Amino acid sequence: xSALTQPASVSGSPxxxxxxxxxxxxxxxxxxxxxxxxxxxxxxxPKLMIYDVSNRPSGVSNRFSGSKSGNTASLTIxxxxxxxxxxxxxxxYTSSSILYVFGTGTKVTVL
Amino acid sequence: xxxxxxxxxxxxxxxxxxxxSCKGSGYSFTSYWIGWVRQMPGKGLEWMGIIYPGDSDTxxxxxxxxxxxxxxxxxxxxxxLQWSSLKAxxxxxxxCVRHGAVTTVDYWGQGTLVTVSS
Numbered sequence: 001x002s003a004l005t006q007p008a009s010v011s012g013s014p015x016x017x018x019x020x021x022x023x024x025x026x027x028x029x030x031x032x033x034x035x036x037x038x039x040x041x042x043x044x045x046p047k048l049m050i051y052d053v054s055n056r057p058s059g060v061s062n063r064f065s066g067s068k069s070g071n072t073a074s075l076t077i078x079x080x081x082x083x084x085x086x087x088x089x090x091x092x093y094t095s096s097s098i099l100y101v102f103g104t105g106t107k108v109t110v111l
Numbered sequence: 112x113x114x115x116x117x118x119x120x121x122x123x124x125x126x127x128x129x130x131x132s133c134k135g136s137g138y139s140f141t142s143y144w145i146g147w148v149r150q151m152p153g154k155g156l157e158w159m160g161i162i163y164p165g166d167s168d169t170x171x172x173x174x175x176x177x178x179x180x181x182x183x184x185x186x187x188x189x190x191x192l193q194w195s196s197l198k199a200x201x202x203x204x205x206x207c208v209r210h211g212a213v214t215t216v217d218y219w220g221q222g223t224l225v226t227v228s229s
Binding site: 038057089 | 148161170217218220222
């Protein structure tokens, strides 16, 4: 079971929208609506931003949204702010022996 | 408030054993899976395995099966990750996590940095 594939980096200017992709297979992303997204600032533990493809936990800004099409999930950050600069990881439940898999991670830079 | 509080940083030599801990509070410890995630320096997240403290059912990622042992003591709401013989390649930050459902990691501990060096 390989990690889910994400772009290494995505950048945008303040106020813009960016989208991060997360590509898996029919055994994980495509097979279940159990994709989550995490934000990790340097030196900090990751934080849950989106679960079950498109649900936001209480307290997470509505500038963050998630979606899925086939084997690819996406995280969109609208109205990009300086505080959004961080690493972002997707994850998915998987029917393979590993049970749970993370993405390769994407560094978001606010220009 | 759900909290996962992990034990402090460790510095060990290759071949030594180690057991790190994660204490859960603010929820029913026996009703949620607890997992462990590795993050090697400058690298991404790797899911290692999970345990259900209610009955100690344990699952491992094939990459970590046989390399580590996950356990839990429900009487003190604490989960553990242990190594019998550390290697330099075990140097990493280790996070304990709560699975809100087996399908989702919803809470993270603060991390335990393990450094293995001769």
